[in-house]
Amino acid sequence: MITRCLMTFFLTGCVAVAMAQPLTDKQKQKAAKIHAEAFTVDTHADVPINMMKEGFDVAQEHDYETDGSQIDFPRMKKGGMDAMFFAVYLGQGMRSAEATAEAKQRALAIFDKIHQAVRDNPDIAGIATTAKDGYELQKQGKRAVYFGMENGWPVGNDLANLKQYYDLGLRYITLSHSANNDICDSSTDPDGPEYNGLSAFGEEVVQEMNRLGIMVDISHVSDSTFYDVMRLTKAPAIASHSSCRALCDHPRNMTDDMIRALAKNGGVIQINFVPSFVKKPSEQQELSMKAIRLKMRQVDLSEADKLALREEMKAMREKYAKDVPTVAEAVNHIEHVIKLVGVDHVGIGMDMDGGGLVQGCRDVSEIGSITEELVRRGYSAKDIRKIWGENVMRVLTEVEKIAQKM
Numbered sequence: 001m002i003t004r005c006l007m008t009f010f011l012t013g014c015v016a017v018a019m020a021q022p023l024t025d026k027q028k029q030k031a032a033k034i035h036a037e038a039f040t041v042d043t044h045a046d047v048p049i050n051m052m053k054e055g056f057d058v059a060q061e062h063d064y065e066t067d068g069s070q071i072d073f074p075r076m077k078k079g080g081m082d083a084m085f086f087a088v089y090l091g092q093g094m095r096s097a098e099a100t101a102e103a104k105q106r107a108l109a110i111f112d113k114i115h116q117a118v119r120d121n122p123d124i125a126g127i128a129t130t131a132k133d134g135y136e137l138q139k140q141g142k143r144a145v146y147f148g149m150e151n152g153w154p155v156g157n158d159l160a161n162l163k164q165y166y167d168l169g170l171r172y173i174t175l176s177h178s179a180n181n182d183i184c185d186s187s188t189d190p191d192g193p194e195y196n197g198l199s200a201f202g203e204e205v206v207q208e209m210n211r212l213g214i215m216v217d218i219s220h221v222s223d224s225t226f227y228d229v230m231r232l233t234k235a236p237a238i239a240s241h242s243s244c245r246a247l248c249d250h251p252r253n254m255t256d257d258m259i260r261a262l263a264k265n266g267g268v269i270q271i272n273f274v275p276s277f278v279k280k281p282s283e284q285q286e287l288s289m290k291a292i293r294l295k296m297r298q299v300d301l302s303e304a305d306k307l308a309l310r311e312e313m314k315a316m317r318e319k320y321a322k323d324v325p326t327v328a329e330a331v332n333h334i335e336h337v338i339k340l341v342g343v344d345h346v347g348i349g350m351d352m353d354g355g356g357l358v359q360g361c362r363d364v365s366e367i368g369s370i371t372e373e374l375v376r377r378g379y380s381a382k383d384i385r386k387i388w389g390e391n392v393m394r395v396l397t398e399v400e401k402i403a404q405k406m
Contacts, residue, residue, distance in 0.1 A: 023372055031375040034384050035080050035368050039138055041389035042364075043172075043270040043347065044148065044219075044241035045084040046354030047071035048110050051117060053301070059121045068310055070352040070363035073124045076143045079365040083134045083144035083389065085172065085240065086114050087354070088165075090151050092179040092186075100156040100182075107154035111147070111168045118145055129169050130400065131393035148217065148240060151177035152184075157201060159208045171396060172215035174240060175202065175225065185222040187251040197228035210234045213403030215396060218242075218262075219252070219272075219349075226258055235402040236266035236395045241349035241356075243277045243333045244269075250277055256340055263341035266398065268391045270349030271333045273356035278325040278333065285320045289355075292316060327360035331373045334387060343383045347392045 023031070050056045050069050061074035076084065088110045093099050118125050128134045128144040137144040147169040155161050155173070165173075175198075176186040183202035185193040198206065206229060209216050216237040218226045229237055239262065245253040252272075254262070259269055272278075276286050292313050295301075301309070317324070337346040350356040352364060360369045374384050 021376075023376060027375055028372065031368065031372040034375065034381045035371040037381070038371070038385045039083070039135060039389040039393070040081050040367065041083045041085075041134070041347070041392055042081060042350050042352070042367075043085045043238065043392055044087055044150070044272070044349035044351050044354070044356075045071055045364075046087050046089060046150075046351065047084075048086050048114060049089065049353055051113050052110060053306075058117050059124060064363045065314075066310075067306075068313055070356070072364075073121060073143055075363055075365040077124075079363075079367045081143070081364050081367055082138045083128060083146060084364075085146040085148040085349075087148050087150040088114075088154075088170070089149075089354070090153055090177075092151060092153055092177050092181055095153075095182060100153065103154045104156060104161065107149065107165075108168075111165075111170075114145065114147065115168075127169055129171055131397045134389075134393065146171055148172045148174065150174045150240075151181065151220075152205065153177070153181050155183065155205060157182055159204060162205070162208050162212060162214065166212045166214055170214060172217045172238060172240060173205075173209065174217040174219050174221075175205070175229075176220050178220065184225040184228075186220055186225075187222045188220070189222075193222060193224065197222070197224040198232070203228070203232055206232050207234075210399075211403060211406045213400045215399050219270075222251075223255070223258065226254075227261070230261050230265055233265070234406070235399045236268075237262065238267050238392065238395055239269040239349075241272040241274075241351045242269055243272045243330075244336045247333055247336055248277055248279050250280070252277055259337060259340055259345070263345040266395065268345050268347050268395055269337055270347040270392065271330060271337070273330050273350040273352070273358050273361065274354075275323075275325050275357060278330050278358060281320075281323060285323060288316055289320075325358050327358050327369045327373050330358050330361075331370065331377070334374075335377065338383075343379075343386050344391055344394075347387055347389070 051058050058072050062069045062072050088107050090103050118127050125143040125145050126137045128146050134144040152173050152175045175184050178188045180186050180189045180194045183205050184198045216233055217240045218229055219239045219242045243253045245255045334346050
C-alpha cells in the first residue's frame with residue numbers, strides 16, 4: 001500500500017514536471033496583460049532593514065547578485081509591483097521599560113526614514129493608507145507605500161502608542177515576532193507559551209486596533225494566539241506573510257483549520273516565499289541560512305562585515321541552489337488555499353529582504369513569473385487580480401468601515 005507521503009511525492013513530482021513546460025507565446029502575452037492591469041500588492045517587504053543602513057538609497061536600482069537586496073523603487077516599477085507594505089520591523093528584545101522605550105524610538109526612526117524616502121521621490125512613490133490611495137497612485141504610475149509593523153513590541157504597554165503609529169500611516173501590526181512579548185505568545189519562542197494566547201493587555205490591543213482601523217496580523221503568533229484573535233476581533237484579520245502547514249510543516253505556517261477560521265472571519269492569508277516556509281529544508285541548510293539572515297538584519301555592520309556576509313550568502317546560495325523552492329512550489333501554497341476556502345482569501349506577502357526567495361523570483365523585478373505560473377494553471381484574470389491585491393484591499397476597506405462604526 002502506498003503511503004500518503006509517497007502519494008504526495010508522486011503527485012507533486014508530476015505537477016513539477018507539468019509546470020516545467022514553457023509557456024506558449026499566447027500564454028506569455030496573456031500573463032503580461034493581466035499583470036500590467038492588476039493592482040499588485042505585497043503585504044510584507046523588509047526593505048526598511050536596508051534603508052536604515054548607511055548608503056542605501058531606495059530610489060536607486062540595486063543588484064541582487066551584488067548586494068543581496070531585493071527591493072527598491074526602480075525594481076518595483078520594472079517588475080510591475082504597484083504597492084508594498086514596508087515593514088517597521090524590530091526583532092524582540094528585552095521587555096524592560098527602558099528597552100521598550102528604546103524600541104519605540106527605533107520604530108519612529110524607521111517611520112521617519114520611509115516618509116523621508118517618499119518625500120524625496122514624489123514622482124516615483126506616494127504614501128497610501130487606504131485602498132483608494134493605492135489605486136489612485138497606480139493610475140499615476142507611482143509606487144504605493146503602505147506601512148505595516150512587524151512585532152508589537154514598540155506598542156509597549158501603552159495603547160496610546162497605537163494611535164500615534166496609526167497617524168503615521170500604520171495599517172497593520174504583526175502582533176509578535178519570533179519570541180513572546182507583552183501582547184501574546186509567538187509561534188517560535190524557545191521557552192514555549194507564556195499566556196497560552198493573548199495576554200490581558202493583548203486583548204485590549206486587538207480591540208483598540210479594531211477601533212482605530214488597523215488590521216490585526218496573525219503571522220508569527222502561536223496557534224492559541226490565533227484562535228484568541230479569531231474569538232475577539234470584530235474585523236477581518238490577515239496573515240501578512242504565512243504559508244500552509246499542510247504543505248510545509250513549520251509552526252510559522254497555518255494549519256488547514258486555521259485557514260478555514262481565517263476565511264470565516266473574512267480575512268486573507270498572504271503566502272510567504274521564505275524557502276523554509278515553502279518546503280522543508282535540510283536541517284543543516286536551515287541552520288546555516290538562519291545564522292546568515294540574523295547577521296544581515298543588523299543595522300550597524302561595517303563595510304567589511306557587509307562584504308563578508310554577501311560572500312557568505314553567495315556561497316551558501318550556490319551550495320544549496322538545487323534545494324531552493326521554485327515559483328511553482330510557492331504557488332502550490334496559493335492553490336492549496338484556493339482549494340480549501342476559495343480564491344477570496346489568499347494573497348501574496350513574499351518577505352523579500354527578510355529571507356523571501358524562490359527560484360524564478362529573486363527580487364521584486366521578477367514577480368511577473370508568479371502571474372505566469374497562475375496563468376499556466378488556468379486561473380482567470382479576475383482570480384489573479386484578487387490574489388495579487390484585491391483580496392487584501394477588500395480587508396483593509398472592511399477594517400476601515402468597522403472602525404468608523406465603533
